[in-house]
Amino acid sequence: MRAALLLLFAACGSEPTQPPAIDAPAGCEADFSGNFAETSSLAASCPTLANGTLAFAIPIATFDATLDASIDLPAIMAGSYSSETVASWSASAFEPQTNGGCAFRAGNSASPEGNFTLQLASIAPLHGSFVLSLSVLTAPGSSCGTDDVESLAVTF
Amino acid sequence: MPSANAFDALCLGDRVVVVDRVSKLAGLGLLAATACGGPGLAVPPSDAGPVDAPSAPPVITATVNSTQFVTREHMLAAAEMQISGEPLATTMGRELGGYSRDALPTDIYFEADGFYWIDLAGFSTGVESYEYSKQPMNGLAFEYGAGTSLAFGPLTSPSSLGAFAQHAGEASNAAGTWTFTAQPLAWPGLWPTTHEVAAFDPAIDPTSTADLSCSIASDDTPSDLGDTIIVGDYECDATTLHLRDRAAQLTPTITPGADGFTTWKAGLWVMNYLEIMHDSTGAAVASVDPAELASVGVPGNAVTGVDATGAPTAAGTYIGSSQIEGFQAAMLLEELDNRAEDWLFHFATTDGVTPAGFASRMAPLQYGYAEPLVWFPELAVTETADPSGFPKPSYAIASADSELLDLLGLVLGYSTAYALTDTANRDVGGAQSARVYFDGDPFPADNQLADGESTLHDRALAMLRVALVDLDRLHASPSSVLVDHVAMAGNVATPGTTVSTTSVAYAVIALRTALRALSSQLELYSNNTPDTAVGATPLDALPIQFPGDASLTLSGRVTQLLRAQAELLLDQLTDATGRAWSGWDVAAGAPIDQTDVLDAHAAAIRGLFAAYLATGDVRFRDRAIAVFDRMDSVFYDPIARIYAQTAAPPGDNVDVEYTPLRFALVQSAMRDMYELVAARAGGEARVPVLEDRIGRLDKLVLNGWDDRDGDKEIAWPDECVSVIDGLPRGGLQMAERALTGELGRFKDEGGGGAPTSDREHDCVPEIDDAHLPAALADSITFHIARP
Numbered sequence: 053m054r055a056a057l058l059l060l061f062a063a064c065g066s067e068p069t070q071p072p073a074i075d076a077p078a079g080c081e082a083d084f085s086g087n088f089a090e091t092s093s094l095a096a097s098c099p100t101l102a103n104g105t106l107a108f109a110i111p112i113a114t115f116d117a118t119l120d121a122s123i124d125l126p127a128i129m130a131g132s133y134s135s136e137t138v139a140s141w142s143a144s145a146f147e148p149q150t151n152g153g154c155a156f157r158a159g160n161s162a163s164p165e166g167n168f169t170l171q172l173a174s175i176a177p178l179h180g181s182f183v184l185s186l187s188v189l190t191a192p193g194s195s196c197g198t199d200d201v202e203s204l205a206v207t208f
Numbered sequence: 209m210p211s212a213n214a215f216d217a218l219c220l221g222d223r224v225v226v227v228d229r230v231s232k233l234a235g236l237g238l239l240a241a242t243a244c245g246g247p248g249l250a251v252p253p254s255d256a257g258p259v260d261a262p263s264a265p266p267v268i269t270a271t272v273n274s275t276q277f278v279t280r281e282h283m284l285a286a287a288e289m290q291i292s293g294e295p296l297a298t299t300m301g302r303e304l305g306g307y308s309r310d311a312l313p314t315d316i317y318f319e320a321d322g323f324y325w326i327d328l329a330g331f332s333t334g335v336e337s338y339e340y341s342k343q344p345m346n347g348l349a350f351e352y353g354a355g356t357s358l359a360f361g362p363l364t365s366p367s368s369l370g371a372f373a374q375h376a377g378e379a380s381n382a383a384g385t386w387t388f389t390a391q392p393l394a395w396p397g398l399w400p401t402t403h404e405v406a407a408f409d410p411a412i413d414p415t416s417t418a419d420l421s422c423s424i425a426s427d428d429t430p431s432d433l434g435d436t437i438i439v440g441d442y443e444c445d446a447t448t449l450h451l452r453d454r455a456a457q458l459t460p461t462i463t464p465g466a467d468g469f470t471t472w473k474a475g476l477w478v479m480n481y482l483e484i485m486h487d488s489t490g491a492a493v494a495s496v497d498p499a500e501l502a503s504v505g506v507p508g509n510a511v512t513g514v515d516a517t518g519a520p521t522a523a524g525t526y527i528g529s530s531q532i533e534g535f536q537a538a539m540l541l542e543e544l545d546n547r548a549e550d551w552l553f554h555f556a557t558t559d560g561v562t563p564a565g566f567a568s569r570m571a572p573l574q575y576g577y578a579e580p581l582v583w584f585p586e587l588a589v590t591e592t593a594d595p596s597g598f599p600k601p602s603y604a605i606a607s608a609d610s611e612l613l614d615l616l617g618l619v620l621g622y623s624t625a626y627a628l629t630d631t632a633n634r635d636v637g638g639a640q641s642a643r644v645y646f647d648g649d650p651f652p653a654d655n656q657l658a659d660g661e662s663t664l665h666d667r668a669l670a671m672l673r674v675a676l677v678d679l680d681r682l683h684a685s686p687s688s689v690l691v692d693h694v695a696m697a698g699n700v701a702t703p704g705t706t707v708s709t710t711s712v713a714y715a716v717i718a719l720r721t722a723l724r725a726l727s728s729q730l731e732l733y734s735n736n737t738p739d740t741a742v743g744a745t746p747l748d749a750l751p752i753q754f755p756g757d758a759s760l761t762l763s764g765r766v767t768q769l770l771r772a773q774a775e776l777l778l779d780q781l782t783d784a785t786g787r788a789w790s791g792w793d794v795a796a797g798a799p800i801d802q803t804d805v806l807d808a809h810a811a812a813i814r815g816l817f818a819a820y821l822a823t824g825d826v827r828f829r830d831r832a833i834a835v836f837d838r839m840d841s842v843f844y845d846p847i848a849r850i851y852a853q854t855a856a857p858p859g860d861n862v863d864v865e866y867t868p869l870r871f872a873l874v875q876s877a878m879r880d881m882y883e884l885v886a887a888r889a890g891g892e893a894r895v896p897v898l899e900d901r902i903g904r905l906d907k908l909v910l911n912g913w914d915d916r917d918g919d920k921e922i923a924w925p926d927e928c929v930s931v932i933d934g935l936p937r938g939g940l941q942m943a944e945r946a947l948t949g950e951l952g953r954f955k956d957e958g959g960g961g962a963p964t965s966d967r968e969h970d971c972v973p974e975i976d977d978a979h980l981p982a983a984l985a986d987s988i989t990f991h992i993a994r995p
Contacts, residue, residue: 136892163300165892187896189327191326192313192326193921195919201896
């Protein structure tokens with residue numbers, strides 16, 4: 053969440069950036085559903101792996117933000133992982149444009165925690181799928197929609 | 209001057225919590241939109257069309273059918289609401305310190321890093337359900353006068369009660385702050401009871417004044433940082449909380465069930481109060497030097513202890529978790545102890561005509577299957593005026609019949625009471641913070657044997673023994689299935705042939721609780737902790753003389769009974785599809801009817817999960833899940849977002865009635881489903897659904913707030929389901945007070961500000977405006993009108 057907020061403030065005072073085009077060149081497909089829905093296929097949505105941490109920074113065109121997710125893999129190897137098998141993980145995005153804001157959040161230290169499944173088909177290159185469920189947290193005065201759950205499916 | 213339509217600024221630490229509903233959240237990261245000046249952007253609805261997000265929601269209004277306070281069912285519900293309160297919020301991952309009862313707007317969860325959000329599930333459990341459950345218990349015990357006076361309890365007199373109350377005030381360090389020597393019972397206006405009447409009209413006329421500078425603090429506080437929060441005078445002086453016209457409002461009967469479930473509720477809360485001691489500054493004390501324990505609670509003592517981290521505490525250590533709670537715990541214990549003494553030695557009958565009681569202190573502890581039947585009847589109360597100011601009661605048998613749920617209430621109540629006195633129960637009766645109450649001052653010490661001492665330890669054991677034996681002797685069919693009603697003619701019992709699924713569920717729960725208490729396993733909020741094997745219990749040394757099996761012990765027989773009710777739930781009252789039936793006819797060997805109703809499902813879930821925890825048999829858990837899934841699919845109206853009592857055709861305008869019992873069943877079914885399934889590996893997908901359901905149930909049914917537009921904010925009073933003469937009237941919860949943020953004044957700092965009738969705009973009015981206590985109605989009907 054702190055990362056999301058920092059990104060948010062970094063954006064303050066500058067012109068809004070142009071949302072990435074939905075039909076960007078083929079990259080990794082990200083499919084959001086639940087509270088809001090959008091589908092994109094962008095290189096920016098592809099994960100990175102460094103020091104055992106798998107990280108995503110997935111652009112969200114709907115409200116010009118990024119969903120950041122990181123998963124500390126218990127082992128740097130292909131396989132099946134989930135929120136039940138990973139000790140440290142987090143995911144967050146912030147929708148800043150309603151009055152107070154809407155936070156999309158999950159992680160082992162978040163409440164509600166949310167959950168994910170990760171299928172890592174290969175490490176080099178990174179291939180697999182990632183399915184994430186986040187909570188939608190409404191700040192007072194905000195209108196964040198009626199669905200409190202956001203789902204994300206990424207194919208990479 | 210703030211207006212009724214604006215929200216005032218409150219400080220929470222260095223954070224300004226609220227300015228108003230438009231420009232808010234100054235100083236926090238969530239200020240983003242305002243700071244950036246960005247235009248508002250409505251989040252588009254899901255393409256999938258969220259199940260709970262209708263485009264044209266129905267209009268829900270409500271009618272309170274009866275404000276009557278029906279004690280047995282209300283206290284059953286209150287106990288469930290407590291368990292579904294802070295403990296459930298904690299299971300949901302919330303830090304309880306993240307909630308402020310008084311910050312506006314309401315329902316906010318403040319996270320440690322400064323982030324905060326509207327948390328309906330967390331606030332409604334961690335604050336509202338929990339504290340709503342406490343206030344009617346306090347009302348019965350101390351405020352309403354809705355029972356017989358403790359001044360005439362079997363172990364008390366008007367003068368001795370006054371001395372006891374003053375002493376309890378001193379031992380808890382409440383004296384001079386909350387309790388006063390000039391007051392006959394220490395706390396102004398205190399009206400302590402021995403037995404609660406079965407039902408009463410709860411109308412009261414609380415004062416609207418705030419002249420006493422009454423400020424609830426410490427563990428009881430709505431203030432998070434110790435700043436002065438002035439609340440209504442009735443919080444410090446109970447005089448105006450008495451029933452308006454007591455004699456005319458009471459249904460003057462005493463039942464084992466009303467007393468039993470009241471004892472359960474009080475016992476749960478006393479367990480909480482006796483978890484810690486406190487020092488002269490009000491800080492928690494985890495332990496003291498054992499050699500100094502006897503000095504704890506002595507006025508002016510200099511005992512120092514340590515807190516949970518091992519850090520030393522201030523000089524002066526006192527009983528209970530706070531000044532108020534230490535005092536109230538002593539009074540509650542005195543009440544439930546006197547209650548037991550009456551039932552055992554004055555009310556129990558052998559002929560259904562005369563309330564005579566057992567002849568000796570050992571007799572109830574030795575009571576078994578070979579002795580003449582002795583049982584607990586329903587009593588009529590007649591009162592006469594007394595110079596003490598409290599009416600003096602006399603009792604006569606009103607009905608000798610026996611009700612299963614009544615006995616189950618006694619089992620639950622005195623299991624909890626026993627745990628508080630059982631030093632072998634390491635974290636409850638064995639804790640210093642509990643032992644300090646039962647070391648001879650203020651309550652007599654016990655040798656921990658079932659040997660008939662005049663102590664709560666032995667009275668609680670005796671109550672358990674008689675209730676458990678009688679529910680078997682009177683209510684068990686040849687197949688060991690318990691039936692609800694037993695008609696008594698003289699000492700001849702004629703059992704009925706039916707039992708409701710609700711009773712079966714609570715039989716499993718009560719029998720399990722008894723086994724856990726007797727085997728020193730029962731702890732606060734351990735309801736969803738699996739049981740361990742029961743060894744010998746204090747009552748097993750006393751033979752029960754069970755017909756045909758002289759070696760069978762009481763705990764052995766209780767285990768058999770538990771298993772029989774559990775198997776009934778699994779094999780007969782539910783099926784693999786998750787269908788649940790309303791009850792069982794032991795004579796017909798069939799369900800009592802074919803109705804398909806919510807209560808049966810919710811009760812079955814509650815009972816099946818308890819059976820799973822008691823036996824470790826996963827069949828019960830799996831069946832509970834199946835029943836829950838069917839309950840959700842058949843009875844949950846996804847448009848109105850309410851569980852209906854029957855499967856209503858979608859699209860129809862319907863009425864949905866809630867009672868305290870129905871609410872308790874549904875809430876506890878969801879709680880157990882959350883704690884035992886969703887919170888465990890593989891259950892993650894159920895978490896958001898259950899949190900949504902729980903928050904909605906509490907907010908709609910309890911508070912009477914229909915979040916029609918789904919924005920999680922209260923459009924007041926338009927979204928309140930019951931508005932009379934311009935004032936929202938809550939839902940099943942008829943009114944509220946300081947513990948849930950109804951402070952009586954809009955601006956509370958320093959005691960200023962205009963009076964309010966619904967300060968937080970949560971649809972639940974303050975008690976002085978509702979002229980009703982912070983308690984549940986007996987029945988409310990929600991009218992669902994589709995557009």
